[in-house]
Amino acid sequence: MSDSENGERDPATGHPRPPRREFKARGSFVTRCLGCNLPELNCLCPYQVKADSIAQVWLLTHSIEHFKPTNTGRLIGDVLTQTRVFTWYRTAPDEELAVLLEDPRYAPFVIFPDDQPDYAERVVDINAVHAVKQQARIPVFVILDGTWRQARRMFRKSPYLDTLPVLPLRTERETRYRLRKPASKAHLCTAEVAIELLRQSGDENAADVLDDYFDVFNDSYAESRYYRKIAQPTAAMQRLLDRKG
Numbered sequence: 001m002s003d004s005e006n007g008e009r010d011p012a013t014g015h016p017r018p019p020r021r022e023f024k025a026r027g028s029f030v031t032r033c034l035g036c037n038l039p040e041l042n043c044l045c046p047y048q049v050k051a052d053s054i055a056q057v058w059l060l061t062h063s064i065e066h067f068k069p070t071n072t073g074r075l076i077g078d079v080l081t082q083t084r085v086f087t088w089y090r091t092a093p094d095e096e097l098a099v100l101l102e103d104p105r106y107a108p109f110v111i112f113p114d115d116q117p118d119y120a121e122r123v124v125d126i127n128a129v130h131a132v133k134q135q136a137r138i139p140v141f142v143i144l145d146g147t148w149r150q151a152r153r154m155f156r157k158s159p160y161l162d163t164l165p166v167l168p169l170r171t172e173r174e175t176r177y178r179l180r181k182p183a184s185k186a187h188l189c190t191a192e193v194a195i196e197l198l199r200q201s202g203d204e205n206a207a208d209v210l211d212d213y214f215d216v217f218n219d220s221y222a223e224s225r226y227y228r229k230i231a232q233p234t235a236a237m238q239r240l241l242d243r244k245g
């Protein structure tokens with residue numbers, strides 16, 4: 001009996017499918033690249049391209065989120081070198097972050113929906129970001145990196161955020177994130193939030209690079225879950241390779 005007779009066949013192509021049973025502990029014994037933490041099958045490292053931006057992204061990452069390989073917040077720091085990452089603990093506010101939020105060189109905005117009335121007076125729109133650029137201050141998008149539930153908790157339980165202007169992201173974009181099932185297509189993942197904010201505030205080049213890098217991450221990770229190697233570079237891969245020259 002040949003291997004293919006032994007295994008499943010794809011009904012669409014008739015090709016043998018890789019056996020599934022031994023892969024049920026998905027990801028747990030996959031060899032991961034030390035550089036990008038993705039399965040080595042489709043490593044992200046060849047597509048890492050840096051980009052400059054005027055605005056900065058500071059991530060306040062929930063302590064649980066930090067260790068998830070599907071987290072997209074980390075992609076932002078791979079592209080924008082000025083990105084800062086702080087870990088959120090309810091009982092211990094990050095002192096470095098608290099100091100930075102008071103630094104007059106920066107104009108921080110906390111990114112959060114404007115769906116509650118009790119902070120309505122703090123809500124601004126993207127024009128406020130353009131305005132601080134005119135004042136030669138550095139706009140900072142403080143993004144709460146976690147599930148929606150975690151983000152709400154972080155917003156409510158972080159007194160050092162209470163004085164910041166609240167910038168809701170307004171966009172028609174629907175999520176392209178393939179690694180977790182969103183409650184709604186309108187719920188963007190962390191990297192997508194940063195991409196849209198950068199684009200709207202005038203850092204289009206950085207937004208384009210990060211968008212391509214996000215696509216490569218998304219496709220590479222999703223295909224690796226099916227043990228499929230991406231043989232031909234995708235359009236986003238090719239654009240990033242061209243930028244590296």
Ligand SMILES: [Zn+2]
Pocket residue numbers: 033034035036037038043044045046
């Ligand atoms: Zn890698």
